[in-house]
Amino acid sequence: MAAGGNPIFNGKNFRGALQAPPPPNAQNQYGQTHQIQQELSAAQLQQMYSQPSAGPAQTGRMTFDDVIIKTLLCLGAVLVGAAITWFSSFGVAALLMVVGALGGFVLAMVNTFKKEPVPALILSYAGLEGLFLGGLTKVLEARLPGIGLQAVIATLAVFAVTLLLFTSGKVRATPKMMRFFLIAMLGYAAFSLVNLFLMIFGVVQDPWGLRGSVHIFGIPLGVFVGLLAVVLAAFSLIMDFTNIEAGVHNGAPARYSWTAAFGLTVTLVWLYVELLRLIAILRGND
Numbered sequence: 352m353a354a355g356g357n358p359i360f361n362g363k364n365f366r367g368a369l370q371a372p373p374p375p376n377a378q379n380q381y382g383q384t385h386q387i388q389q390e391l392s393a394a395q396l397q398q399m400y401s402q403p404s405a406g407p408a409q410t411g412r413m414t415f416d417d418v419i420i421k422t423l424l425c426l427g428a429v430l431v432g433a434a435i436t437w438f439s440s441f442g443v444a445a446l447l448m449v450v451g452a453l454g455g456f457v458l459a460m461v462n463t464f465k466k467e468p469v470p471a472l473i474l475s476y477a478g479l480e481g482l483f484l485g486g487l488t489k490v491l492e493a494r495l496p497g498i499g500l501q502a503v504i505a506t507l508a509v510f511a512v513t514l515l516l517f518t519s520g521k522v523r524a525t526p527k528m529m530r531f532f533l534i535a536m537l538g539y540a541a542f543s544l545v546n547l548f549l550m551i552f553g554v555v556q557d558p559w560g561l562r563g564s565v566h567i568f569g570i571p572l573g574v575f576v577g578l579l580a581v582v583l584a585a586f587s588l589i590m591d592f593t594n595i596e597a598g599v600h601n602g603a604p605a606r607y608s609w610t611a612a613f614g615l616t617v618t619l620v621w622l623y624v625e626l627l628r629l630i631a632i633l634r635g636n637d
Contacts, residue, residue, distance in 0.1 A: 413603045413611070418595055421470075421612035425477040429616065432481020437489055448486025455479040459617060468609035476613070480620050491627065495634050502627040509581065509622060513588045524586075524593045532586050539580060559632060577629030584622040591615050 432451065436444040458476035462468070488499040516522040546560040557563035562573025595611045 411605050413598050413605050413608045415595070415599055417605055417608035418599075418611045418615075421608050422615050425473060425612050425616040426619070428474045428477035429481040429484065429620070432478040432483075433485030433488070434481075436482050436485030441489070441493075444486045444489050447482045448490075451479045451482025451484075451486065455483055462613055468606055468613065470609050473609055473613045473616075477616055480616070484620065484623060487624070488627065491631055495631060498627065498630055498634065501630050502623055505626045505630070506619065506623045509585055509626070510588065510619065513585045514592065517589055517592045522589055524590045528586065529590075532583065532590075535579065535583055539576070539583060542576065559628070562628075563632060563635070571632050573632040574629065577625055577632065580625040581622065581629065584618060584625055587618045587621070588615075591618055 436447045436451070439447060455476055458472055458479060462472055462476055465472070488502070491498050513522075542561075546562065549555045550560040555561060555564050559571075559573050562576055563571050565572040567575065591611070591614045594614065598607055598611060
């Protein structure tokens with residue numbers, strides 16, 4: 352597992368569940384077992400030994416199927432929230448977008464720092480993010496028709512390519528890549544904060560701030576920043592896949608499939624927003 356991964360996957364929370372307590376009287380237990388074996392026929396014993404061993408699902412451990420189902424539930428909640436704002440009037444959609452953005456941020460922090468996953472809070476986060484994404488897409492769609500579909504297709508394409516590269520073993524979350532990701536994320540976060548403050552105080556008039564007002568060789572700065580953000584979001588997916596793989600292989604409790612689904616949902620929401628903004632800047636510069 353890559354350094355800096357989710358600590359819930361390191362086995363410390365469920366190590367004790369992997370060992371059964373010693374029998375109170377081993378000699379007496381052996382005698383009872385020997386007597387039971389004598390009473391069973393050879394055919395019955397063979398049938399018992401031929402039974403398949405219990406899998407992760409039967410022993411309460413996390414499985415890939417669990418993660419897929421929980422992630423689909425979260426994405427379903429995102430779609431429901433997005434549909435609500437999409438079919439609302441512009442005034443209502445704008446209000447719901449703000450509520451979704453603020454509420455989603457608060458619940459993201461709550462879910463991130465909670466020791467145990469709470470499905471209701473995770474699904475609520477997904478629904479609020481849906482309100483935000485639906486409102487943002489509705490506003491941009493009015494200016495740039497078709498941008499929502501373009502962003503959805505681009506998000507699915509990046510996810511599919513990233514998953515393919517991960518499953519083929521060509522891309523992994525190595526310690527060196529983790530250091531690059533951390534440095535790049537700090538730089539991106541610093542730029543985003545500066546850009547936000549410049550927009551709030553009216554220093555730059557462009558709707559995208561420095562992303563749209565600054566050009567490098569005739570190309571908006573937002574294109575370069577957006578491409579970097581998409582790469583960072585894609586690598587974040589690699590880290591999510593790595594944590595999920597480690598959790599399944601290490602026998603993490605089934606409830607942590609909700610944690611994995613939450614992580615994937617956060618990354619996919621971020622990826623969609625970055626692609627939506629990148630496409631808007633590219634189309635607006637035509």
